[in-house]
Amino acid sequence: MQVITSNEYNKFRDSNTCLAIGAFDGLHKGHQLIISQALKEAKKNNYPAAVLSFHPHPLEIIPGKNPPPSIVSRQQKISLLEAMGVDYYFEQEFNQEFAQLRAEEFINNILLASLRVNTVVVGDDFRFAYKNEGNVEILKKMGELHGYQAKIISQLHASDDRISSTRIRSLLKNGKIKKAKKLLGRSYQICGKVVHGKKRGRKLGFPTANLSLETNYALPPEGVYAVKVHHCGKEYIGAANLGYNPTFNNQDISFEVYILDFEGDLYGQRLCVDIIEFIRGEKDFAAKEELINQMQQDILYTRELLC
Structure with missing residues (x-):
């Protein structure tokens, strides 16, 4: 997959792009449905499959606003899109200039002139351009005028509620x-x-x-978790502590992972950790021996659970 940032759009030479557009800030099942439809359209017509998303989060450029915590980092988003089979990832810088674009300018200057779309795939709640003036109806009407197809995907639901990044953040926060x-x-x-x-x-x-x-992740409650650790193409099991380590009076939150059956120097290297199951909350131990005994129990439970 080729990653092309907005200051490099002029280097893009392909055409008839089948493009999924969205914030895709969680790449959850609802987002995957939209991207999968773009992939199907691309494969059916032998077109390049692409995704257009935004960085940084729009709320980062609005004074006094704070973006929500992240479900995926930029690096994770790129890796997940590549694994799905996307050919091009277009990353639009979200800045004050882009925020001022009107709907027709976005379609004419970016979708048509720069990305040369044949098909655009979005969710039914998709909004774009200055003050969110653009919607799916404008996207379809402009498609009829300029000769591209606009495919609108209904939102995916689970348990009678829409799958959304906001809902996932709430679930994580509540453990x-x-x-x-x-x-x-x-x-x-x-x-x-x-x-x-x-x-x-x-x-x-x-x-x-x-x-x-x-990134500023959406974090689950503090405590000890059974985890799977990914490093250099290999998967390990481990126990992770998220929190302040009250026994040692830490002031800053930390995320520490004990990797079972692993030896080696990991300093400076990137790890990705799957959160599998909550084991227990943080405890303030009176003696180090109690802490060691509890850690042994945590590791035994993790091994029984994940091996």
Whole structure:
């Protein structure tokens, strides 16, 4: 898959693009349905399959607004789209200039002139351009005028409610990991680079990888989790602690992973961690021996659960 940012659109030479458009901020089952339809159309007509999305989050450029926590990082989004079979990922920089584009300018200047679309696939709640003036009806009417097809996909529902990133964030916040997994179509995954920590785990006999997270993730409740760890194409099982380590009075939240049956230096390397199941909440242990005993139990439970 080729990644093309908006300042490189002029390098794009293909044509008849079958393009899925959206924020795709969770790449959940609802988003996957839209992208899958674009892939089907592309395959049927032997066109290139593409996705247009936005970076950074629009709320990052509005003074006084804060974007919601992320379900996927930029790196994860790119990897997931590539795994789906997308040929081109167009990443539009969301800045003040782009936010001022009118609906017809977006269609004429970007979709037609730059990305040379043949087919556009969006969800039925798709809005675009200045003050969200663009909608699916405008997209279809402009398609009739300019000769591209606009395919509108109805939103996917689960348990009589629409699948959305907002709903998934709420499930994660409330610790409903398995329900979030159903809506995502995959395990919830957190990625980051291994950095030096306090090395307390090593001193206790359980060396942990301390992750600096690569985005502001939507985090589940603090506690210990059974996890699967992806590193260099291999999968390991582990136990992760998300929280403040009250026994040691940490001030900052941390995400530390003990990888079972692994030896090696991981500093500076990227790990992706699937959150599988909540084991227990954080505890303040009176003695290190109690903590060690609890960690042994956590690891035993993880091994029984995931092996």
